[in-house]
Amino acid sequence: MHKRWIEISVGLMLVAGVVALLSLALQVSGGHLTRSADRYPIDALFENAAGLAPKAQVTLAGVTVGEVVAVVIDPQTLMAKVKMQINGEVNYLSIDSSASILTAGLLGEKYVGLTVGAEDEVLVAGDMIEDTQSALVLEELIGQFLLNLGDSN
């Protein structure tokens, strides 16, 4: 009887551990199992990508459709090249789509917002988004505001 109880409780513990691991996978990490599978890369050139970091979200109409992989400098244009991975099922971004760097809330983190254009042709792996709007740099904005204030006086 005692031995039976030991076996049952050990079995219970094993099951509990596996269930805990499974729920960590599904409930806690939201089943992000399929990472690099079924995604395609898109680049975008920004005048200024201040504050944008790898793993930032890429959204379309506020819905996350991918993530930023790297932010590097493009040696030819000296602009910021933002490399993104877009989910494979989002295969309807037209070639004249635009990308802008937005901020979640006043002090929140930066993310990339995509807006789809009107063309029929769609972006494929390795394409570059030309139409971009840079990150809002608060200091530049305040500087400009002060300058305008001085001019109008």
Add this chain to the structure above:
Amino acid sequence: MINLVSALGGQLLQRLALLGQALLMLLQSLRVLPGKHGLSRLIQQLYVVGVQSLIIMLVSALFIGMVLGLQGYTLLSAYGSEQAVGQMVALTLVRELSPVVAALLFAGRAGSALTAEIGLMKATEQLASLEMFGVDPLHRIVAPRFLAGLICLPLLVAIFSLVGIYGGHIVAVDWLGVYSGSYWGNMQQAVDFGEDVINGMIKALVFAFVVSWIALYQGYSCVPTSQGISAATTRTVVYSSLAILGFDFILTALMFGGA
């Protein structure tokens, strides 16, 4: 001067010999895989090492999760972003606190017991009599305990993380009124299974290996007197704790350091 150098060298050689001895013990005990009877001994040890550690793990996990929820809420609400508390609790637990705290508790709860048990077997010459019967005590006594530790700790760490996250949920959502959807939503967005959960499990596996190894070696090599067993038990807890914290830094640097 020469004396000092030779004493240092002697110490170093002594330490190296101890390490070699410990490695040999481990290799020898794992040389043969447990057979049919080995399985029932393994289950017995899974019970002692794992099931009996469950209560302390569950209670600690619940309290640690609740404290994290409370601290996170207080800190984050200063910036008006208390929705991020779920993400903070989950990442802290999964990446760092669960493996480390569970392993420290495991060293204190199960490791010390293993050392004392084997030390007493040695003191009462049970190990020697096993050898007289032609039974390898390494295979019979050490191997199932080592395997049990290796299996149990990762499972306990997974349970620890989950219970801790629910503990944080109790405080943040049920008491302090964070919206439940943003608690889980932020968490799911921030926590990555491969990068966070699996890395935490790798840490748990490494800690399990280190703690079980230290505990068994200290028991097996202790001086077979009551003072010897007491000193070996103390050494198990001290060495295990230091090893856990040291390895944790190394593993964290390897896993998350080079972004």
